[in-house]
Structure formats: C-alpha cells, structure tokens
Amino acid sequence: MAEIRLEGVTKRYGAVTALDDVNLTIDTAAFTSVFGPPGSGKSVLLRILLGLEQVDEGKILINGQDMTFASPRERNLAMVFQNLALFPHLTARNNIAFPMRRRGTAETEIEAKIDELANVLSIGHILHKKPAALSGGERQRVAIARALIREAAVYLMDEPIAALDARLRDAMRVELKRLQSELGKTFIYVTHDCDEAMSVADKMAILENGHVAQVDRPDGIYAAPASVYVAELMGSPRINVLSGSQFADIIVESLKSLSESRVPQIQSGYPDCRIALRPEAVRLHQVSEQGANTACVSDIERLGAFAIVTVSKGGESLRSVSPGDIPLAVGDDVCLTADPDGILLFDPDNGSRLI
Known part of the structure; x- marks a missing residue:
C-alpha cells in the first residue's frame, strides 16, 4: 500500500500542454477514480505515474519518496490494461503466474498465491483454460489476478471494463469495489464513464484539459460541483x-x-x-x-x-x-x-x- 502525491506536475508535447500544474493526492488503501472526457489528460497521467513518460515540471512522491525520475520497475506499480493484454498461448494459471516467474519467485509460493486469488475472484474452475475459451468477465478477473499476484505499492486500472456489455460492467463494478475493500489495496481507476467513477470511488479526481477541476467524494462533487464543467459531467441524465x-x-x-x-x-x-x-x-x-x-x-x-x-x-x-x-x-x-x-x-x- 502507498500514498502517491503529484506536486505541480506538468507534461507538454510540443505546443500542447497535456497536464498543467497537477496537484493530487492518492490516499493509502483507498479507491480513487480519475475521471474526465477523452482528451482531458487521464491517459497521460497514468503513463506518468507508471514511469512510461517523464514530467517536464513537478514531482511524483510515493510514500514520501521522490520517484519523479525513477524507472517503472523501481516504482513497483501494477497495471490492469483496457485490452487486458493476456497471453493467448498461456492458460489462465500461467498468465497469472507470469509476473512472479519473471521475478524468479519459487513455484510453491506462486501456486499458493494463485490459489488464494482464485478463491477471492472465483476463477478456480477456469485456471486450465486459455483466454480464447473464457468469457469477457472471466478474462477480466484473470487480468486482475495477474496484477494482484505481486505485492505492488499501487494498482492502476485503465478503463478495464469498457469493452464489456452493460450488465457485466455493472457486475464487475460491484466486484472491483468489494475486492479493493477486502484486500485493503490502493486502487487508481481511470475512466471516462461517470457511473463507473461514482460507483466504485472513495474519492474522485476530475480532469479538465489537463487541469484538476475538482477532488472530493463522489457525493460531495455531485452536491456541490465546483464549476459548470463538473456539473455537466456528474449524473445521468445530464444537468x-x-x-x-x-x-x-x-x-x-x-x-x-x-x-x-x-x-x-x-x-x-x-x-x-x-x-x-x-x-x-x-x-x-x-x-x-x-x-x-x-x-x-x-x-x-x-x-x-x-x-x-x-x-x-x-x-x-x-x-x-x-x-x-x-x-x-x-x-x-x-x-x-x-x-x-x-x-x-x-x-x-x-x-x-x-x-
């Protein structure tokens, strides 16, 4: 578990400022949603947190330690991608085990961890199957298990259920919130779907053209939006x-x-x-x-x-x-x-x- 603080983070691509003086705190053991429409800076923020992009200005602190220019490996962050990125030739069990095997972890420890996660995520009956034989929801749970199998400081999720149908998305939102609560991990959930952001988050950070427009609990933002921009994003139907x-x-x-x-x-x-x-x-x-x-x-x-x-x-x-x-x-x-x-x-x- 970890607290992440972004202090005055700015990222530019030529004449375009993707993030502009972003100040944001991700609380320890909390479920934080980063929410905004396409082009608001969500993906750039995620890449900067992971260390795939370098900031032009500002600092990134993980548990108080300056990790602004640390490598992705040094940051110890786990990621669930939007397209899930499962290896098609590996079974679900081997997909989950892959990150630990890359680190040379003993097989007995890997198997024990897989069994624990399989019980939490209810995927024990599909561990022998390859991704092509799994449903969308099953692939999603396998991808989450692969991220959770190692003890990361923070777990990041980039619109992980966007490709699922509406009913399955509803079920997975409940599942993700339950999982985070039971495990007590720090989750950062990036999405452009307001319903998703509000339903899972302890705290929401709303982005507007690279700026942080408002940070608060979902009910606090809904009741007292800081601007017309925020008010129009929150709630369905639209205000x-x-x-x-x-x-x-x-x-x-x-x-x-x-x-x-x-x-x-x-x-x-x-x-x-x-x-x-x-x-x-x-x-x-x-x-x-x-x-x-x-x-x-x-x-x-x-x-x-x-x-x-x-x-x-x-x-x-x-x-x-x-x-x-x-x-x-x-x-x-x-x-x-x-x-x-x-x-x-x-x-x-x-x-x-x-x-």
Whole structure:
C-alpha cells in the first residue's frame, strides 16, 4: 500500500500542454477514480505515474519518496490494461503466474498465491483454460489476478471494463469495489464513464484539459460541483444548463422558498448568472391553466421505475426525471415547478459555482 502525491506536475508535447500544474493526492488503501472526457489528460497521467513518460515540471512522491525520475520497475506499480493484454498461448494459471516467474519467485509460493486469488475472484474452475475459451468477465478477473499476484505499492486500472456489455460492467463494478475493500489495496481507476467513477470511488479526481477541476467524494462533487464543467459531467441524465430565459419564471418562483441566508446571494447574481437545474429537481404537473410555467412534452424515455421527460418551450428544452408510470404523452402540455435545492448558479464568465 502507498500514498502517491503529484506536486505541480506538468507534461507538454510540443505546443500542447497535456497536464498543467497537477496537484493530487492518492490516499493509502483507498479507491480513487480519475475521471474526465477523452482528451482531458487521464491517459497521460497514468503513463506518468507508471514511469512510461517523464514530467517536464513537478514531482511524483510515493510514500514520501521522490520517484519523479525513477524507472517503472523501481516504482513497483501494477497495471490492469483496457485490452487486458493476456497471453493467448498461456492458460489462465500461467498468465497469472507470469509476473512472479519473471521475478524468479519459487513455484510453491506462486501456486499458493494463485490459489488464494482464485478463491477471492472465483476463477478456480477456469485456471486450465486459455483466454480464447473464457468469457469477457472471466478474462477480466484473470487480468486482475495477474496484477494482484505481486505485492505492488499501487494498482492502476485503465478503463478495464469498457469493452464489456452493460450488465457485466455493472457486475464487475460491484466486484472491483468489494475486492479493493477486502484486500485493503490502493486502487487508481481511470475512466471516462461517470457511473463507473461514482460507483466504485472513495474519492474522485476530475480532469479538465489537463487541469484538476475538482477532488472530493463522489457525493460531495455531485452536491456541490465546483464549476459548470463538473456539473455537466456528474449524473445521468445530464444537468439542465439554461441558455435562455424561457424557463426563468420557474426559477423565480422556486427561489422564493429558499432560506433567507441563500436568497440575497442568489438575488445579487440573478438573472446575470448561469443557471443549472438538476433533472430530478424538475416537477411536472397537470395544467390547471395556461401560463408562464407551462411547456410541451417533446420526448419521453420510459426506463422502468422512472422516465426521462423532455419538455420544450420557445426553442429551449428541459429534462425531468419523473415516475415511470407518469401519464404523459408527447405533445401534452404540463405545468412546471422546481425543487430549489436542485438549482445551481454559476459565474457567467469563468463558470465557477456561486451557490
């Protein structure tokens, strides 16, 4: 187990700055997700941690020791790759044993470790098979076992379940979180999938164009995103960021019910600030009379227990998370209200959260 600290890490490729003054702490024995869209710097960060790329500025500390220019071997980090990188000609047992055999470990010790991991990962019945004969989930568990067989300081995972189908991804997220908790290892999980990042992480680090946009627990980031950028990444369906004034009356009415401590802050910024409204905070009601707070249903996605209803007005759209059996159809008029706790206000210039 180890703590990793990145202090002012910057990495450039010619005129392109891939990482810019990154300061980040990976806690010991924690499950940390590094999350962001493609191009945000996740893969570069991973390569720098592994020692495959050298920083241009800054330091990398592992357990307080400066490892900025240490070789990958000296850093003692284990990796689970996105494509799993299993040897097709070797059985699952021999794939798992490979890292230890390369280090000259005694076969008795290797076999004991394989048996231990096979029990934890429930793969004892497939150890004799080659990768081609394994399912996607089985190959995934073999790749994880290969990484875990040696005592590494930190275990890094580069979108390891991205290629699996949706149901298997859900199962593997639960499995990974359980595994990390039981083993007490330090995991760094890199992904561009928000649901994955939130479901497994003790802490999330969100990257934006090479910068660390926010670091916190997943529920903390969701409740209080530092910027519009972060707010739009967190949660599904995506938060509503109002670009016009078609739904302004809903906001005005909702703000009236806020506590006195918050009203002055909002009144000082509204209507010049950028307004975001979480879909689960949008309430749809039967129309009692045609008025300013009405809109037309333009789309309904029924997903069982809930439905994502999109309403439109004057060219602007708003999404609502509603009960799955809500009696609406496309073309219906609805009356809208909003839960004030789901309203977020952001600075119009830099996008930072005001309240």
